[in-house]
Amino acid sequence: xxxxxxxxxxxxxxxxxxxxxxxxxxxxxxxxxxxxxxxxxxxxxxxxxxxxxxxxxxxxxxxxxxxxxxxxxxxxxxxxxxxxxxxxxxxxxxxxxxxxxxxxxxxxxxxxxxxxxxxxxxxxxxxxxxxxxxxxxxxxxxxxxxxxxxxxxxxxxxxxxxxxxxxxxxxxxxxxxxxxxxxxxxxxxxxxxxxxxxxxxxxxxxxxxxxxxxxxxxxxxxxxxxxxxxxxxxxxxxxxxxxxxxxxxxxxxxxxxxxxxxxxxxxxxxxxxxxxxxxxxxxxxxxxxxxxxxxxxxxxxxxxxxxxxxxxxxxxxxxxxxxxxxxxxxxxxxxxxxxxxxx
Amino acid sequence: xxxxxxxxxxxxxxxxxxxxxxxxxxxxxxxxxxxxxxxxxxxxxxxxxxxxxxxxxxxxxxxxxxxxxxxxxxxxxxxxxxxxxxxxxxxxxxxxxxxxxxxxxxxxxxxxxxxxxxxxxxxxxxxxxxxxxxxxxxxxxxxxxxxxxxxxxxxxxxxxxxxxxxxxxxxxxxxxxxxxxxxxxxxxxxxxxxxxxxxxxxxxxxxxxxxxxxxxxxxxxxxxxxxxxxxxxxxxxxxxxxxxxxxxxxxxxxxxxxxxxxxxxxxxxxxxxxxxxxxxxxxxxxxxxxxxxxxxxxxxxxxxxxxxxxxxxxxxxxxxxxxxxxxxxxxxxxxxxxxxxxxxxxxxxxxxxxxxxxxxxxxxxxxxxxxxxxxxxxxxxxxxxxxxxxxxxxxxxxxxxxxxxxxxxxxxxxxxxxxxxxxxxxxxxxxxxxxxxxxxxxxxxxxxxxxxxxxxxxxxxxxxxxxxxxxxxxxxxxxxxxxxxxxxxxxxxxxxxxxxxxxxxxxxxxxxxxxxxxxxx
Numbered sequence: 001x002x003x004x005x006x007x008x009x010x011x012x013x014x015x016x017x018x019x020x021x022x023x024x025x026x027x028x029x030x031x032x033x034x035x036x037x038x039x040x041x042x043x044x045x046x047x048x049x050x051x052x053x054x055x056x057x058x059x060x061x062x063x064x065x066x067x068x069x070x071x072x073x074x075x076x077x078x079x080x081x082x083x084x085x086x087x088x089x090x091x092x093x094x095x096x097x098x099x100x101x102x103x104x105x106x107x108x109x110x111x112x113x114x115x116x117x118x119x120x121x122x123x124x125x126x127x128x129x130x131x132x133x134x135x136x137x138x139x140x141x142x143x144x145x146x147x148x149x150x151x152x153x154x155x156x157x158x159x160x161x162x163x164x165x166x167x168x169x170x171x172x173x174x175x176x177x178x179x180x181x182x183x184x185x186x187x188x189x190x191x192x193x194x195x196x197x198x199x200x201x202x203x204x205x206x207x208x209x210x211x212x213x214x215x216x217x218x219x220x221x222x223x224x225x226x227x228x229x230x231x232x233x234x235x236x237x238x239x240x241x242x243x244x245x246x247x248x249x250x251x252x253x254x255x256x257x258x259x260x261x262x263x264x265x266x267x268x269x270x271x272x273x274x275x276x277x278x279x280x281x282x283x284x285x286x287x288x289x290x291x292x293x294x295x296x297x298x299x300x301x302x303x304x305x306x307x308x309x310x311x312x313x314x315x316x317x318x319x320x321x322x323x324x325x326x327x328x329x330x331x332x333x334x335x336x337x338x339x340x341x342x343x
Numbered sequence: 344x345x346x347x348x349x350x351x352x353x354x355x356x357x358x359x360x361x362x363x364x365x366x367x368x369x370x371x372x373x374x375x376x377x378x379x380x381x382x383x384x385x386x387x388x389x390x391x392x393x394x395x396x397x398x399x400x401x402x403x404x405x406x407x408x409x410x411x412x413x414x415x416x417x418x419x420x421x422x423x424x425x426x427x428x429x430x431x432x433x434x435x436x437x438x439x440x441x442x443x444x445x446x447x448x449x450x451x452x453x454x455x456x457x458x459x460x461x462x463x464x465x466x467x468x469x470x471x472x473x474x475x476x477x478x479x480x481x482x483x484x485x486x487x488x489x490x491x492x493x494x495x496x497x498x499x500x501x502x503x504x505x506x507x508x509x510x511x512x513x514x515x516x517x518x519x520x521x522x523x524x525x526x527x528x529x530x531x532x533x534x535x536x537x538x539x540x541x542x543x544x545x546x547x548x549x550x551x552x553x554x555x556x557x558x559x560x561x562x563x564x565x566x567x568x569x570x571x572x573x574x575x576x577x578x579x580x581x582x583x584x585x586x587x588x589x590x591x592x593x594x595x596x597x598x599x600x601x602x603x604x605x606x607x608x609x610x611x612x613x614x615x616x617x618x619x620x621x622x623x624x625x626x627x628x629x630x631x632x633x634x635x636x637x638x639x640x641x642x643x644x645x646x647x648x649x650x651x652x653x654x655x656x657x658x659x660x661x662x663x664x665x666x667x668x669x670x671x672x673x674x675x676x677x678x679x680x681x682x683x684x685x686x687x688x689x690x691x692x693x694x695x696x697x698x699x700x701x702x703x704x705x706x707x708x709x710x711x712x713x714x715x716x717x718x719x720x721x722x723x724x725x726x727x728x729x730x731x732x733x734x735x736x737x738x739x740x741x742x743x744x745x746x747x748x749x750x751x752x753x754x755x756x757x758x759x760x761x762x763x764x765x766x767x768x769x770x771x772x773x774x775x776x777x778x779x780x781x782x783x784x785x786x787x788x789x790x791x792x793x794x795x796x797x798x799x800x801x802x803x804x805x806x807x808x809x810x811x812x813x814x815x816x817x818x819x820x821x822x823x824x825x826x827x828x829x830x831x832x833x834x835x836x837x838x839x840x841x842x843x844x845x846x847x848x849x850x851x852x853x854x855x856x857x858x859x860x861x862x863x864x
Contacts (some may be wrong), residue, residue, distance in 0.1 A: 006764050022763035032762040039758050043749035180630055181704070183714040185721045194750060212755035241708075248700045252631050255693055256587060258756065258820065259631055265752035265816055266635025269744045273639070273723040 007032070014224070018216040018257060020079045026224050033221050037069050037209055044194045046078050049080035051161040054204075056151055057085040057114075059099030062166030063076070064106060064229040065218045066210055071110050084158060085110075089118035090143055091126025092235060099230040106228065117154035117195045119146055123298075124303055131236055134310040139236050140304075141314055145297045148287060155204040162195075167208040170215040170249060173263040177245045179197060192267035203290055214260060233243065285325060294321040309338035380411050415785035422672060429661075429669050433465045436657050443612055443655065450610035451516075452601055453486050455507050455678030459616030461666045462658050462702035464675045467514050468615075480612075484511050484518035485604050487597055491524050491573040492580055493681055506678045520606060523824055524572040526600045527579075531838040533599045534737055536555070536650040537606070579830040588824035591632070595738045595818075596832070605652045617656050620663035620701070623715035628697040634817040636744035642719040648740045662712060736815035737839055744816050753816060810839050 003013045003251050005025035013023035017032070024032065040046075047053060055070055057063040067085060074081050087103050090096050100116065107114040120126050123146060131139050172192060179188035190196075195207035210218065222229055252259040272278075283289065284296035291297070297313060303324050304312030312320070317338070324329060330338075437443055439669050451466060453459040469478035470711045486507055486589070490500035504520055511518040546863050583589040605613045617625070622642045642644045646654040668678060684692065689699045734742050747753045811819050822828070829838070850858075 007762070017759075017763060020759050020763050024763060028763075032759070036755065036758055040750070040755065043748075043754065163519050176630065177627075180627065180715060181711065182719075183718045185718060188718070205709055212752065212759075244700075246706055248696070251690055251696050251700075252693060255690055255696060256585070256820070256824075259693070261752045261756050262633030262817070262820065263631055263635075265633045265744075265747075266630045266638075268747065268752055269636035269816075270638065271723050273721055276721045338345070 015220060018220070018253075019214045019261075021220070021257060028333075029220070029224070033213070033217060034072060034076075037134045037213060038073050040212055041073070041079075041209050046164070046195055046246060047079055047081055047162065048062060050082075051080075051160045052082040052084065052159070053164060054084050054086040054115075054155050054158060054160040055112075056165045057087050057297070058161055058166070059087070059101045059102035059230040060166070061218055061222050061227075061229045061231060062168055062171075062210060062215075064102070064227050065166065065222050066166040067106060067110055068114070068225065068227055069221075070209065071112070072109055072217055084113040084115065084160065085112065085165070086151065086154045086158065086160075088147050088154070089116050089120070090147065091119050091128055093128055095232060095235045096127075098232070101227060102230040109228070115154055115158050117150050117157070119150065122146075122150055122153060123302055125302075127236070128302040133308070134307060136236060138310075138314050142301050143236075145301055145313075148299045149296075152289070153205075156323055160204060163204050163206045164209050165206055166210055168210045168213050168215050168218055169260045169264060169308075172208070172211055172267070173260045174242065174245050174249050174265050177249060179240060181245065185272055185276060188267065188270060189272055212261065212264070293318055295324060300324065304338065309335060311338040357762045366796045375780075404537065424668070425672060429665070430465065430468065432660055433462075433657060434476075436644075436660055437478070440644055442653070447480045447612060448483065448608075448610045449614060450483050450485050450601075450605045450608070451479045451614045453484050453507070453511075454615065454616070455486065455503070455510075455680050457666050457670050457677050458617070458618040458621065458658050458661070458663070460510070460675050460677040461661070461669050462614060462616040463510075463514060464670075464673065465657075467516075467718045475650065475774055482516050483610060484514065484516050485601065486511070486518070486520045487600055488520055488522045488665060489593070489680075489682075490577050490599070491522060491568070492593055493683065493685075494577065495681070502643050503680055505676060510676050510678070519608070521600060522568045523596065523600065524568050524576050526596045527575060527832045529599060529603050529832065529834045531834045531841070532606070533603045533834055534740065534838050536648065536735065536740060538650050575830065579832070582826050582828075583821070583824055584826055586683065586687065587632075587694065588821045590692055590694050591818075591821045592825075593683060593819075594834050598739075600650050602649045609654060613652055613654050615654055615656050616658045618658050618661050618663050618666055620705075620712050622656070622659055624694075624698045624701045624721065626702060626715055626719050628694050631693050631697060631818075632817045633820060634741075634815075637739065637741040637815070637817070639722040640741055643722075648735075659716070671683060709731055734773040737810070737813040737819050737835065737842070738818040738821070739815060741815055743814075745814075745819070809843055813839055 002078075003012045003023045005011045005028050006022045007028040011025035011027070015029060016023050017029065024072055038129050053070070055063065055067045057067055070081075070083055073079065074083060085103065085107055087100060089100060103114065103116075106112075117323045118126075127139070127143055134142065151163060152251075169218070175191045176188065179191055194211050196203075196205050221227075249260065249263075252263075256262075279292035281290055281292055282292040282294075283296055284299055286299045287296060289296045289298070293300075295303075300317075303311035304310050307330075309330070312324075318331065320334065386577065391752075434622060443449060451459070451463060453463050466478065466482050469476075470482070471477075480792075488504055493549060495503075508518070508520065511520075525720055570822055580589050580592060583592050601613055605611070626642045629635070629638050634641060640648055642656075642659075644656055644659060646656075648654075651672065661669075669675065684695045684698075690696055701711060701715070745753060807822065810828055811822060814822060
């Protein structure tokens with residue numbers, strides 16, 4: 001029996017919304033999806049008219065949909081934004097080079113300027129080279145930390161006012177769960193905020209317009225809009241622990257579809273006890289980037305790579321920051337500890 | 344047998360990085376046992392190689408030193424050391440928080456499960472000790488017989504209750520076995536916060552609680568279970584279409600009944616036996632259920648949302664394993680009572696899923712439980728301690744978290760729902776979708792478009808909608824999963840109507856009100 005769309009009633013429903021369970025036709029779904037993103041943007045007042053906004057594009061589904069929706073909404077509601085794409089080339093052969101091709105195609109379709117920043121030019125290291133030294137374990141730490149800074153640097157080069165990223169509701173909920181599992185109260189508190197305040201020099205505010213959009217709906221949107229995206233997992237080992245949280249979240253969603261938003265609600269309403277130690281934000285004394293330590297994480301990681309001590313940035317070695325800053329050599333014992341990663 | 348204990352202990356200890364005392368003691372024991380020479384007695388062999396994983400500078404192990412100076416090179420058995428460790432931890436928990444005063448009447452909620460039974464055994468022990476170390480509160484026991492909710496036969500229920508009564512009787516404390524059916528007859532005060540300072544313990548109740556030793560509680564409880572009551576309780580729980588909602592509902596009802604019992608019998612503290620493992624699971628469940636604002640109350644050491652009765656969780660430092668070892672070692676009697684989750688699949692409910700998730704993760708990452716548990720210690724209740732009653736959820740009594748701003752998850756959810764059924768819903772052709780499936784539950788939300796009936800505002804919708812306004816985010820979700828609100832106990836419905844009337848009244852006079860007044864009732 002054909003089911004009619006619960007919104008316009010006339011047309012035949014094509015899909016069941018993962019978020020609410022309603023049956024909708026294609027057009028109503030597009031409308032609803034776009035409208036929700038619009039509401040998110042308006043309610044959180046993410047942008048101001050006249051701003052230049054960079055969309056962090058990886059070529060994956062989230063950022064492709066984000067770029068598409070942002071362009072559509074910018075025209076429909078006259079946000080008055082100047083949009084551009086920014087991509088980070090981590091230097092992963094067989095993965096990023098292919099996805100960058102997708103980004104380049106998107107750029108032509110959407111007629112947006114594109115900027116690609118690469119790890120190689122910023123840090124002198126490609127991920128391929130890093131993995132060679134670090135091994136398959138823990139390399140995501142490097143990639144993640146470097147990417148954050150690379151995006152900022154790229155945004156500074158382009159002189160944009162804001163960056164928006166394709167983080168979806170599933171990502172946010174998963175991060176909430178991860179931070180509960182890790183006991184990371186500082187991150188737990190800020191991981192649900194939709195946009196980072198301008199944190200100071202050299203940091204461009206970021207926002208997540210897809211914060212309340214379900215991953216499944218993003219895929220549905222891309223599927224029905226026939227958007228061109230790249231859907232291969234990174235060839236280097238995925239984060240095993242995060243995988244547990246992800247599976248848990250998917251199971252929760254299958255029990256109660258609203259779980260994802262519910263978890264975000266939980267995260268938004270947490271209140272941390274007074275007196276719990278919170279990291280104080282300062283700046284890195286080497287590169288000037290924001291950091292809660294004397295040295296920012298990417299400088300520590302880079303130092304580790306350059307000294308051939310990859311473990312330097314993995315785990316906590318704050319004691320050694322002084323030595324790194326003054327360019328002193330480490331003792332043999334310290335070096336031995338930091339050398340081997342596989343243990 | 345003994346080897347089994349040791350390996351269990353070792354596991355338990357590895358998990359609990361926070362108990363340097365006991366592990367230090369075990370280490371010293373190992374050294375001594377090694378020094379005592381190889382013996383065929385398994386007790387004297389060095390069985391443990393416990394690596395210290397905590398910082399140095401922990402307090403010295405006083406009881407160990409004591410026993411060594413006492414009898415020279417005696418071999419301390421793991422048994423007595425473990426007992427000391429366990430007791431020390433239990434009492435330290437009560438001691439350092441200074442929440443329970445000497446002479447205070449304290450009600451222990453005993454389900455019969457391992458954790459609450461261990462708690463009972465600890466209290467029993469504490470009261471029997473020498474005067475200097477003696478616990479100085481006046482304990483009473485309460486057990487809520489949930490057999491009706493689980494659909495157990497009368498015979499089965501009686502068997503379980505009599506098993507428990509036997510345990511309670513040996514403790515010598517006054518006890519009360521209350522069937523859950525009594526929740527249907529609660530007064531509306533059960534869902535209201537009473538200020539703690541006011542005349543909280545009427546003398547007549549106090550006398551009854553003190554004087555009526557053993558049989559009184561049990562004798563009172565039994566005749567009051569009528570079949571009709573059991574049926575309406577089952578109807579109430581049956582109206583919850585998902586197991587998740589059912590469990591939350593049962594939890595809420597149990598809480599109300601416990602508070603009511605404590606109140607009427609003049610107890611000001613209610614001890615819950617939730618272990619560290621259980622609390623970690625609960626924390627994750629709460630996060631998944633959208634109870635983020637209430638995490639501190641739901642999992643903290645003390646919970647004063649009811650005002651005059653404070654919930655205390657003295658077992659929260661013990662892992663389920665430690666408790667199991669303790670119960671096994673000292674033959675603490677427990678009663679196996681089925682729950683709603685018994686014999687269900689992993690994905691049957693959010694609670695069940697969280698539990699299996701935590702326990703599976705715990706196997707691979709032994710610090711999981713304690714890390715989650717530590718997270719809970721860093722949280723506090725949102726919006727301060729006491730606020731006016733309109734600001735509290737009708738069901739869980741936590742302060743409402745639904746006044747979130749425009750850019751919030753709650754708002755996002757409402758927008759999604761509106762967008763999907765924007766058009767006049769009277770014309771919607773409703774397809775008969777089975778309301779039982781968990782996937783459909785979100786469809787019969789506020790608009791009632793799928794299962795609610797032909798019109799958006801079906802006959803039951805307004806009542807449900809009114810009730811929704813009085814609930815916190817998470818309890819709203821539970822209510823959404825209920826097919827009707829008609830089976831809710833009268834005290835909840837009456838109180839809902841009262842609050843509704845009051846808010847109407849307030850609306851009417853709002854223009855004359857200069858300031859929001861607090862605590863007006």
